[in-house]
Amino acid sequence: MLTISLIREKKDFISERLKVKNFDAKEILDKIISLDTERRDIQTRADQMQGEMNRISKEIGSLMKEGKKNEAEAAKEKTYKLKEEIKALSDKLIPLDNELKNEIVKLPNLPNESVAPGHGADDNVKVREGGKIPVLPETALPHWDLIKKYDIIDFDLGIKLTGAGFPVYKGKGAKLERALINFFLDEGGKAGYREVMPPIMVNEDSGFGTGQLPDKEGQMYHVGIDNFYLIPTAEVPITNIYRDVILSADELPIKNVGYTPCFRREAGSWGAHVRGLNRLHQFDKVEIVQIAHPDHSYESLGEMVSHVEGLIAKLGLPYRIMRLCGGDMSFTSALTYDFEVWSGAQKRWLEVSSTSNFESFQSNRLKCRYKEKGDKQTRLVHTLNGSALALPRIVAAILENNQTENGIKVPEVLVPYTGFEFID
RNA sequence: GGAGAGAUGGCAGAGUGGUCGAAUGCGGCGGUCUCGAAAACCGUUGUUCGCCUUCCGGCGAACCGGGGGUUCGAAUCCCCCUCUCUCCGCCA
Numbered sequence: 332m333l334t335i336s337l338i339r340e341k342k343d344f345i346s347e348r349l350k351v352k353n354f355d356a357k358e359i360l361d362k363i364i365s366l367d368t369e370r371r372d373i374q375t376r377a378d379q380m381q382g383e384m385n386r387i388s389k390e391i392g393s394l395m396k397e398g399k400k401n402e403a404e405a406a407k408e409k410t411y412k413l414k415e416e417i418k419a420l421s422d423k424l425i426p427l428d429n430e431l432k433n434e435i436v437k438l439p440n441l442p443n444e445s446v447a448p449g450h451g452a453d454d455n456v457k458v459r460e461g462g463k464i465p466v467l468p469e470t471a472l473p474h475w476d477l478i479k480k481y482d483i484i485d486f487d488l489g490i491k492l493t494g495a496g497f498p499v500y501k502g503k504g505a506k507l508e509r510a511l512i513n514f515f516l517d518e519g520g521k522a523g524y525r526e527v528m529p530p531i532m533v534n535e536d537s538g539f540g541t542g543q544l545p546d547k548e549g550q551m552y553h554v555g556i557d558n559f560y561l562i563p564t565a566e567v568p569i570t571n572i573y574r575d576v577i578l579s580a581d582e583l584p585i586k587n588v589g590y591t592p593c594f595r596r597e598a599g600s601w602g603a604h605v606r607g608l609n610r611l612h613q614f615d616k617v618e619i620v621q622i623a624h625p626d627h628s629y630e631s632l633g634e635m636v637s638h639v640e641g642l643i644a645k646l647g648l649p650y651r652i653m654r655l656c657g658g659d660m661s662f663t664s665a666l667t668y669d670f671e672v673w674s675g676a677q678k679r680w681l682e683v684s685s686t687s688n689f690e691s692f693q694s695n696r697l698k699c700r701y702k703e704k705g706d707k708q709t710r711l712v713h714t715l716n717g718s719a720l721a722l723p724r725i726v727a728a729i730l731e732n733n734q735t736e737n738g739i740k741v742p743e744v745l746v747p748y749t750g751f752e753f754i755d
Numbered sequence: 756g757g758a759g760a761g762a763u764g765g766c767a768g769a770g771u772g773g774u775c776g777a778a779u780g781c782g783g784c785g786g787u788c789u790c791g792a793a794a795a796c797c798g799u800u801g802u803u804c805g806c807c808u809u810c811c812g813g814c815g816a817a818c819c820g821g822g823g824g825u826u827c828g829a830a831u832c833c834c835c836c837u838c839u840c841u842c843c844g845c846c847a
Contacts, residue, residue, distance in 0.1 A: 371804090371805065371806090374804070374805055374806095374816080375806060375815090375816095377805095377816080378804085378806080378815055378817090379805095379806090379815075379816090381815085381817090382814095382815050383817060384827080384828090385815095385816085385828085387811065387827070387828090388773075388827050388828040389773070389774065389828080390827095391772075391773080391827050391828070392773035392774075392827090392828070393773080395773080396773080397794085403827085404827095406827070407818085408827095410827045410828090413780085413827095450764040576799090577802085589762060674816045698803095704784095705784085706791080707783095709803095730789055
């Protein structure tokens with residue numbers, strides 16, 4: 332969420348920037364300004380009266396002590412009317428505050444200057460590509476056939492146990508999954524990230540902190556009896572570690588990496604293009620999260636992009652990096668790079684990572700701030716995260732691109748983790 | 756799941772109706788001393804909102820788990836909720 336001070340000071344600038352995200356903010360901004368003005372006016376008056384009230388109360392205290400009962404009673408008389416007036420004002424203040432907050436959370440994050448305008452995936456800008464697109468024989472199979480052929484991932488069994496979109500990984504399929512997780516975590520460690528293993532259910536406060544709540548509750552599985560949410564991404568628990576925390580500037584950047592299963596209801600988003608591993612209700616992902624100094628958060632973003640790129644390159648997958656246009660970017664992001672790998676038999680690009688700088692949009696919700704050494708003032712940190720990486724589509728691409736007559740060739744970097752070179 | 760105890764500043768821990776944003780200790784920061792360090796000593800030490808201020812800052816309000824109530828006045832009294840700990844039960 333944007334800060335109220337920015338809205339007050341740079342209303343027109345915000346309005347202009349949000350056009351890049353195709354968002355017309357004018358009406359909301361005007362409403363916010365007027366609510367904020369009213370709120371401040373009321374608070375100023377209420378504070379003054381409360382101050383007067385406190386002064387009189389203290390006076391009564393000392394009068395009582397001195398035994399001047401009559402004077403104390405007289406002073407009490409004065410408070411009755413004041414008390415009523417304060418109550419009237421503070422009764423207005425609470426709904427006003429809520430209304431103000433409700434309006435502010437409607438505003439998306441401002442896109443970074445480098446974000447191009449645009450409406451959808453076609454307007455994204457390709458910043459880099461790498462690897463070689465494999466030429467597969469006509470007989471090449473899509474991954475949903477390969478997993479059956481080698482009996483490594485079982486969707487039907489998942490349906491029996493849970494439902495659609497909850498696959499069972501078996502034998503070398505399970506080992507490949509585990510190998511990828513370990514590989515990604517180890518690479519994260521080498522890049523200076525601390526490994527963490529967070530809970531995969533979170534409470535409401537955490538859901539709000541990273542922006543899943545209040546709007547996207549339909550996308551999360553909810554455990555009603557305890558009011559917990561199954562995480563849609565490790566971003567939620569890992570970023571919320573720093574909720575309500577004041578850091579010192581010299582601790583930044585903080586880098587965490589974690590593996591978790593991720594759960595997404597994906598309500599209403601099923602169709603032909605999401606066959607097999609392309610979209611699941613439960614999947615594995617390794618996530619990198621950075622808490623950065625505002626002056627250096629784009630250096631962090633650059634570093635994260637290189638890290639993710641390195642992972643894909645080491646796996647030998649053809650990829651491209653897209654800088655998302657305003658219209659394709661998420662509500663909360665200031666700048667996002669999507670990583671896509673080429674899936675040889677499906678003959679299409681699959682998104683495997685989304686790496687973003689949220690600047691202070693999340694930290695304002697999280698109340699994650701930092702202080703410069705010797706400085707009294709707190710400032711909001713910048714938060715960033717990226718998938719490094721999401722597994723199912725990586726698996727799909729490996730299976731499809733690496734299929735040979737002898738089976739599926741495991742990428743070399745993974746062999747020490749899998750213990751086998753071919754899935755056959 | 757049953758019974759009991761508790762939740763106070765970065766941490767530990769006082770405080771049971773008035774001058775308490777809160778003793779004291781530890782930690783942190785600054786200083787004295789020292790070649791330097793340690794020790795000792797001195798000083799300082801939270802957050803949020805509002806108003807004023809060119810900076811430094813000043814003033815006011817709120818915050819003692821969360822919400823509500825009683826009162827001129829609440830960390831302190833009352834109600835509700837959440838969480839934690841101990842014992843028992845169950846259990847990887």
